Amino acid sequence: MLCGPGGVALPEPDLLALRASRVALAVVVGAALSATGAALQSLLRNPLADPFVLGVSGGAAMGAAVSVAIAVAVGVGTATSVVTGGAVVGALVASALLVAFVRLREGGGHDGADNAHAGGHAILVGVVVNAFSWAVVATVRTMLPAFDAAGLSVWLIGSLHYPEPSALVVAAVATVVGVAMLVACGPSLGLLQGGDDDARRLGVDVERLGVLVVGTASVLTGVAVATTGVIGFVGLLVPHAVRRLGAGRHDGTTILVSALGGGGLLAALDGAARGAFVVIGSELPVGAVCALVGAPVLALVLIREARGREARGRETRGRDARAQARP
Amino acid sequence: MTATRPHHVLRLQDVVVARRLTVPSLTVVPGLTVVVGDNGAGKSTLLDLCAGVSRPGSGALFLDDVSLLTLPARARAQRIASLGQRPQAAAGLLVHERIAQGLVARRGHGVFNNASNSVVDGAGADSLAARIEAVAAELGIAGLLMRPLTALSGGQRQRVHVARALIDADADAIVLDEPFAGLDDGASGLLVQALARRRDRLVVVSVHDLSLALLLGGRLLGLKDGAIVIDGPLPDAIEAADRLGGDPVRVVRDGEWVGLLRRRPGPPDLSGPG
Numbered sequence: 001m002l003c004g005p006g007g008v009a010l011p012e013p014d015l016l017a018l019r020a021s022r023v024a025l026a027v028v029v030g031a032a033l034s035a036t037g038a039a040l041q042s043l044l045r046n047p048l049a050d051p052f053v054l055g056v057s058g059g060a061a062m063g064a065a066v067s068v069a070i071a072v073a074v075g076v077g078t079a080t081s082v083v084t085g086g087a088v089v090g091a092l093v094a095s096a097l098l099v100a101f102v103r104l105r106e107g108g109g110h111d112g113a114d115n116a117h118a119g120g121h122a123i124l125v126g127v128v129v130n131a132f133s134w135a136v137v138a139t140v141r142t143m144l145p146a147f148d149a150a151g152l153s154v155w156l157i158g159s160l161h162y163p164e165p166s167a168l169v170v171a172a173v174a175t176v177v178g179v180a181m182l183v184a185c186g187p188s189l190g191l192l193q194g195g196d197d198d199a200r201r202l203g204v205d206v207e208r209l210g211v212l213v214v215g216t217a218s219v220l221t222g223v224a225v226a227t228t229g230v231i232g233f234v235g236l237l238v239p240h241a242v243r244r245l246g247a248g249r250h251d252g253t254t255i256l257v258s259a260l261g262g263g264g265l266l267a268a269l270d271g272a273a274r275g276a277f278v279v280i281g282s283e284l285p286v287g288a289v290c291a292l293v294g295a296p297v298l299a300l301v302l303i304r305e306a307r308g309r310e311a312r313g314r315e316t317r318g319r320d321a322r323a324q325a326r327p
Numbered sequence: 328m329t330a331t332r333p334h335h336v337l338r339l340q341d342v343v344v345a346r347r348l349t350v351p352s353l354t355v356v357p358g359l360t361v362v363v364g365d366n367g368a369g370k371s372t373l374l375d376l377c378a379g380v381s382r383p384g385s386g387a388l389f390l391d392d393v394s395l396l397t398l399p400a401r402a403r404a405q406r407i408a409s410l411g412q413r414p415q416a417a418a419g420l421l422v423h424e425r426i427a428q429g430l431v432a433r434r435g436h437g438v439f440n441n442a443s444n445s446v447v448d449g450a451g452a453d454s455l456a457a458r459i460e461a462v463a464a465e466l467g468i469a470g471l472l473m474r475p476l477t478a479l480s481g482g483q484r485q486r487v488h489v490a491r492a493l494i495d496a497d498a499d500a501i502v503l504d505e506p507f508a509g510l511d512d513g514a515s516g517l518l519v520q521a522l523a524r525r526r527d528r529l530v531v532v533s534v535h536d537l538s539l540a541l542l543l544g545g546r547l548l549g550l551k552d553g554a555i556v557i558d559g560p561l562p563d564a565i566e567a568a569d570r571l572g573g574d575p576v577r578v579v580r581d582g583e584w585v586g587l588l589r590r591r592p593g594p595p596d597l598s599g600p601g
Contacts, residue, residue: 191432193417200380201411202432203404 018162025163025171026270026286027263029228030238032175032220033057034262037235038242038255039182042189043213044102044122047240047305051221052232054122055094055129060218060225061155062133063090065140068152072144080167080226088222094129095214101125158229159285160270171227178220179259185213186252193251231266231287233294238262240301269293335391335499335529337377342386348372348553350386355500359526359545361561362533368550370533371412371504377531378409378502390499404433408498412505414488416476422487423472426459429491462494465521467514482509486518493521500529507539519543 033051040049040056051057067086071077102122134156141152163171188209191199196206224231239258266286273284337355342348348369355377364370375381376388379395388395390406398406408429416425430446445454453461463469466486476484489506507515519542522530526545534540540547540561549557 187432190417191428193420195415197380197411198414198416200400201378201404201409202428203401205400208400 021165021168022160022162022270023267025168025227026160026267028168028172028175029160029224029231030234030262030264030266031179031259032171032224032262033231033235033266034238035175035179035182035255035259036217036220037262038239038251038258039185039189039213040217040235041239042186042192042251042254043210045193045195046122048123048236050233050236051091051217051224052130052230053126053236054098055126055133056091056098056218056221057225057230057232058126058130058133059094059097060087060091060222061230062136063087063093063222064226065133065137065152065155066090069140069144080164080170084170084223084226087226088219090133091218091222091225092215094133095218097129098122098125099210099214154229154285155225156230157285157291158225158231158287160228160266160273163227167227171223174223175220178216178223179255181216182213182220183252183256185209185216186250186255189213189251229285229287231290233290233298234262234266234269237294237297238265266290333499336389337500337529337531338387338389339376340387340389342376342383342388344369344372344376344381344553345384346553348376348383348550350555353548353555355529355531357527357529359522359543360529360531360548361540361543361545362531362548362550363535363537363540363557364533364550366535369553370550372553373548373550374409374502374504374531374533375411377407377500378411378504379403379407380409380411406499407502408433408492408495408500409502410488410492410504410506412508414485416484416488418477420476421472422463422468422474422476422479423456423459425476425487426463426472426490426494427455429494430455430458434495434497458494459490462490465493465517465524466490467517482511482514485509486514489518493525498528500531501525502531504533505535506532507534507536515539 036056037050040051040054041047043049044054064083064087067082067089070086071079071082076082102125105121137152137155141149144152188199188204191202191204192206192209199206238261239254242254242257242261269289270286273286273289276282276284276289334357339350339353341352342350350373362370362373372381376383379388379390379398382396390398395403446458459472460469463472466489468483468486468490471479471483471487476487479487485506485508489503492501492503492506506518510518519539522532522543532543534543544561547557547559547561548555
């Protein structure tokens, strides 16, 4: 029995429905972030692409914080639609910046052979955007009255909560539509792996594909961030695992399986975050759990890939030497 | 090949690509067109225009009466099969998958007759696997079909890329940028034969070596400093190839055209002054 002020009995909340809504939110957000990560990895031909690492989530958080600040200043309420709109716009700005930079590095995009370093530079763009957006969120938080500011910390480290049914429905619909669009782009993204020029020769409208994928990824990230704040590493780790387990022969399949796996993983991690209550007496934000698990795993992946590349390099050099030794 | 193949024409009009290429007018008709020229003469720029994968600064490009500048990417790819310079491929792709792209990805599934699950085009009906094997055999890579592309040597890989561009018997035009790059003599010979088998089709090929141009025959386009300075049938046009660069060319004749040597500049003087 729950008691309100003055001992008035409150209606018994439907705990099962509440918990179900939280799990549903985890599934939706995990799916959106993982599908976005998989699609961006294919589009940028960069295995480290992820909405968090590339600064798209950061841009969304900044957009959300700025829209809250404006809403408070103007005196309108900080409705879900205002926050979501701001987050989507922020994500679009961040990814437009990113794409413009990658195109600049590629020098027109006709010469696929020189793109090896573009990936590393794309991540530098992410670092810059993330640093800037955290600064903006922190600044806005300081300027706002304490009541409005309290909610802003969610955009520094994401956490799941018990969502409004309407917000959950909006996020779920946007995610299903967005993931479906990215999956539909799968065959074209697969052809893109041979470079822009090669894809053009096979009939891919490279520019249109870029706009479509980046736009969809921004909307998905914006909606996810507006609902739960910045949750990193899910979009990076899940597609990696999917490709490693062999479910990613085709880019569309990778995106779809990543979406499903990401939903499951985030729900599980949120379960762990709530389980932390038993140990440390307080619930962890799921964003922290993701980073605690994700960062070391990512480090391991990077080390293994570097070792693999070194071994392949030795093998290639050996084969070339043998080929030359042949009369 | 059937004699009823439609007659396709590629036309360039007043095409200018800043600092790279100027073509007031060029009409390419069915048959082999061989493009030669020194590095930086504009070969790749011309071939990318012909393949419809790049846009000129100004001017017009037509395949038959359709402008390549307004044709959607998919429709353009369905009509023109092409090979770019330094082609790449996704890691993990197998050789037969790469070659199949030339039919399946380029043409879309319309190329298949669903009832028999076979490829139906101007060369008849056949299974996709048979088509892949046929073009692979032409280029001497039939034994490599199940290997991952990344496990092949550079020359073998190049042959796979060429096979992808040649597999479609229905492409209106075939545009190959330096298909002989990295090929050994045996592979080059096979490719010369494969191109000879397609000489009733509109084929544009760039080569870096005049002796290959001579082996191929057909029409020679010589580029120098972004302009077409030679245009004529091979081997006659080779006499004019002197105009291409500073190095004079010498034709080795032994009853027939067997090759052509490009006299190289003498070895650098290493002794130095004093």
